Amino acid sequence: MYVTKSGEKIFVIDAHVHVWDARPENRRNRYGQTFIDTFYGAHVGMTPPDQRWDQNRFNYYGAEGAAKDLFEDGYCDMAVMLPVYLKDFYINGFNTTKLCSTLKDLHPDKVVLNGRCDPREGQMGLDKLEEDFATYGFKGVKLYTAEWNGVSRGYSLKDDFVAPYIEKCRSLGITNIHIHKGPTTHPLDYDAFDVRDVDRVATMFPDLNFIVDHCGMPRIDDFCFIAGQEPNVYGGLALIPSYIHARPKYFTRMLCDLLFYVGPDRLLFGSDYAITSPKWIIEKFMDFSFDEETAREAGTQVTLDVKRKILGLNCAKLYGIEVPAEFQIKTAA
Amino acid sequence: MASVLSDMTRDAEVQAAIAAVRDPEIDETVAALNFIVGTKIDGDSVTVTLRLPTFWCPANFVFLMGGDIRDAVLALPWVRNFKFELVDHFAADEISRGISERQSFAQVFPRHAENDLGDLRLAFDKKAFLMRQEALVDFMRRAGFGDEFLIRMSVAELDGLADAQGGELKTLAGDYLAKRRGIGLANDDLAFTTAEGEAIDAGALPRHLRHARKVTMSAQSNGEMCRILMAARHSGAACAAHGFHSEKGNS
Structure with a gap:
């Protein structure tokens, strides 16, 4: 919960968090190292200097670390976990459902634990999905379409096995269905x-x-077009x-x-934890507003109600989370 | 001494030739993005070394940039041999060899690529066309040109106006018209059309430009992510990959 200076209470759901294990002993190969290096580069580049972590903590912070950063310090009432396995890069996987479940064990009422599946795994993968469910x-x-899996370098949602x-x-x-695009989707000649x-x-x-993680970044322009056409496509803001x-x-x-193109009802806040942490992002976002020209261009100011929707109410609707009346939008929408 | 001097001159020529090569995805030069980490001249042989913001940057865009760098260097009359060296990248060996040996993308990645990169380049050239058009139209509107005038203006008229006025208009118009030719639009037509060459009504222009601003927003935000990651890589915060083999030994 975030409380504004005037006493307004905001219900916060971080719709994009991870608990990962990128410690050296879990790295299968050079890819495991370079993958976490890239994340760490983003962490260092985007985080205010006084909030940055050292690389050891970034490699592994555990469920306790995540619980503190999200629920004690980070204003989050709830968090949605999105597993990414990357078993070609990490011996026990990077951010598995099992590892994510350790945070759920600590805070069963605050954590929305999601699963994952890889449609390239045929019947075995379908069975596994059922078992995990x-x-x-x-x-x-x-669905992480860029994930390497044996000789495959990724897949498209148009593939018939999906x-x-x-x-x-x-x-x-x-x-x-959360969809994450990445840099090495098959075939490599396509825009990945x-x-x-x-x-x-x-x-x-x-x-x-269909929640498109990172709003399709770096193809936000194309994402805006698709979300504009499909009412069941949502933007997972993480990274933005x-x-x-x-x-x-x-x-x-x-x-x-x-x-302007997607609208305030279909955008979900995410900190992309632990690349960045919700505390400083939410503080800055709550103080944020557009100048007049930008508000005109956007078709709306970033009002308190817009913030309420993005920070929690939109995600609560998707996951059937009951949000108490004190956090709801006061005026008739 | 003479050969040292001539190598210095040659290095300057190589630097000038490749500085203008652009990242096709965000339409900025490799010089502005700080991608070139070294050039080596040895007589009539040139090696260019490229390092990108991450180990995971898409292979296809790197391949397009590498091909453009190769072509720019080989266009210098004294160059006989060209070697491309991509470092710290998941496909470094394949791309370095493919660019140096003038292979196609499909030859380099036979398992993973179905086509060469013409369609991809065209798709991003069209985005760059819109971005440059938007920058130019924005400049001209601020300078007092009305929408009715702009949508009726021909390529020749724009060219003439840019020559007459010079300055920023000439730069913006030159960049725009070059990209316009690049996507295959005819020169005897209206200056401002869609990327498919369709005329735009004055009434539809604001919507068209709103769309173009969105394309610019997307590319520029992506460019900033490249800069953030590049700065982190240069600072050493995210380039531990070099040490991996010594740390782990057996990989």
Whole structure:
């Protein structure tokens, strides 16, 4: 919960957090090292100097560390966990459902634990999804289309082996499909961050919600176009709010276009923890507003109600979380 | 001494030739993005070394940039041999060899690439076209040109106006018209059209420009991420990869 200077209470759900293990002993190869190095570069580049971690803590902070950063210091009432396995890079996986569940064990009421699946794994993967669902009972899964898997360097949501997985999610009652694009999607000659394949599954499964992580960054322009057409496509903001300290001008421009093309009801705050932490982002975001020209361009000011939606109410709707009346928008929407 | 001097001159020529090569994704020069880490001249042989913001930057855009760098260097009359060296990248060996040996992308990545990169380049050239158009139109509107005038202006008229006025208009118009030719739009047409060459009504211009600003926003924000990661890599915060083999030994 964040309380404004005038006493308004904001319900905060961080819709994009991880507990990972990138310690040297868990790295399978050079890829495991370079992957966490890239994350650490973003952490150092985006975090205010007095809030930066050393590389050891960044490699592994554990469920206790995450609980403190999110729920004690970071204003979060709840957090959504998005597992990414990367078993080709990390011996026991990077950020597995099991590792994420250690935070859920500490704070069962605050943590929304999601699953993951890899549609390239055929029947075995479908069985595993069902098994994980029986264990954890999640409402969402993460698809990381850039994940390496043996000789494969990634996949597209247009690939014919994907739909059975989404069918399986539907039949289990998993309604939130988080999609993360990455740099090495197969085939390599395509624009690896191309988000247009989301359009296809979103049309095929209109009763499910598709949350595009990082709003398709670096293809926010294409994401805006797709989200503008598909009412069941949402923007997971993670990474975009992280610009607010180091690159406030570009944060402003991204948020302006997302509000104009996608609107305030389909954007979900995420800190991308632990690349960046919610504490300083939320403090800066609560103090943030557009100048007049930008507000005109965005079609809205970043009002307290817009902040309420982005910081928690939108995500609460997707996950069926009941938010007490004191946090709700006061005026008739 | 003479050959040292001539190598210095040659190095300056190489630097000048490659400085203008652009990252096709964000339409900024490799010089501005600080991607070039070294050039080596040995008689008529040139080696250019490139280091990107991360180990994981997309192979396809690197390949396009590498090909442009190679072509720019080989266009110098004295260059006989060219070697491209990409360092600290997941596909460093394949890309370095492919660019140096003039292979196509599909040859370099036979398992993972179905096509060469023409479509990708065109898609991003069209985005760059919109970005440059938006910058130019914004400048001209601020200088007092009305929308009705702009949408009726021909390429020849724009060219003439830019020559007559010089300065920033000439730079912006020159960059724009170069990219306009690059995406295959005819010269005997309206100066300001969509990337597909369709005319734009004055009434539709604000919406068209709003779309173009969104493309600019996306590319520039991405460019800032490159700078953030590049600065971290230069500072040493994110380049431990060099030490991996000695640390782990067996990989």
